[in-house]
Amino acid sequence: MRAKVLPIFLFWSASRQPQTGNAFIHQSSSSTARSKDISRVLKRRGNYNNVAYSPNHPRQKSSAFKLLSGSTIPIDELTCLAYDWCVNLGAPAALVAGAVVATLYENVRGGALDVYQSDSAFSVLAKKLTNILLLSAFGFQIMSIFVTTVTGTLLISRDYVPVIQQLSPRPTSALEFMRQCFEFEYLTARICFLQGLLNWLASVAIEYTIPHKNRGRAGREMDVFFACSLSTLLVLLLAFYNRHLTFYDNYWEMLLRWMCLTRKRFFQPRPLAFIYVPMTILSFVTGIKALWPEKDGNLIDDDDYDGS
Secondary structure: OHHHHHHHHHHHHHHOOOOOOOOOOOOOOOHHHHHHHHHHHHHHHOOOOOOOOOOOOHHHHOHHHOEOOOOOOEHHHHHHHHHHHHHHHHHHHHHHHHHHHHHHHHHHHHOOOOOEOOOOHHHHHHHHHHHHHHHHHHHHHHHHHHHHHHHHHHHOOOOOHHHHHHOOOOOOOHHHHHHHHOHHHHHHHHHHHHHHHHHHHHHHHHHHHOOOOOOOHHHHHHHHHHHHHHHHHHHHHHHHHHHOOOOOOOHHHHHHHHHHHHHHHHOOOOOOHHHHHHHHHHHHHHHHHHHOOOOHHHOEOOOOOOOO
16 A cells, blocks of 8 residues: 555655746746747757757756746847848838839939929929928938848847846847837837838829829829828828837837937037038028929929920
8 A cells, every 4th residue: 555655645745846947937827838939949040959948957057048037038039139120121111212213213204393484383392392202211211221231230240148138127029129229220210211101102192282284184183082092091101100109109209209319329529520410401401492482583484395
């Protein structure tokens, strides 16, 4: 009888022993799913092939298993995920930049944005706004591509594990790590991509509002329909963006935060500041002058235009 009871008692005693393991791993019903996710991440990176992760595994002291509190992502995996985010944002920015160039080239080549003496004040303003929005959209997308490329190179050129361990509160995601360590770059990439996309759509919508002599009433009504549809799309995109924002309440808060960071970082006494600060002011002055109503003598005469 004792021979039968003793193994059962030993098994029951072993099952009652407290579990020990990584201090950052919480034993819960989702521990199995977390272990599978971490094993998949480590296997993809080539670490510990065919080794299933568990809190009691003897290799848990490796730096690859240093987890953040409340996160299943290893610390050294955050920089890789942040780099992937930069790459994934730069690719669509390049596509939008190509579409903007195609739209701008078509309008410039066809002379659709040339200002004539017979144009109304609304047509002149609409053509100028279309030009400015197209050029600014292209510039914003190029800036987004440039910032994501430089930031991605910086992320994979250093070891940020000691930096992440000293952050308080510690980031639990790649974007939170970007916001804490590279907030200016993070905001610049996101704002430039979205603003470039909105400017491109707005330029196309404004272009449809420009009246043309060779279009009848049916064509004019169709142009108004396109302009209204694109304007509605702009509002819906902005509402969707505000609904899915993280770390900020809305897009306007992102813009204000970006302006504060820009002023602190660039508008300080430094050699290049004596160059780009006057150039920034000059750009604003020339932009206002370009939008100012033109005199009739500065506009193209319809009879002098040869279509070239």
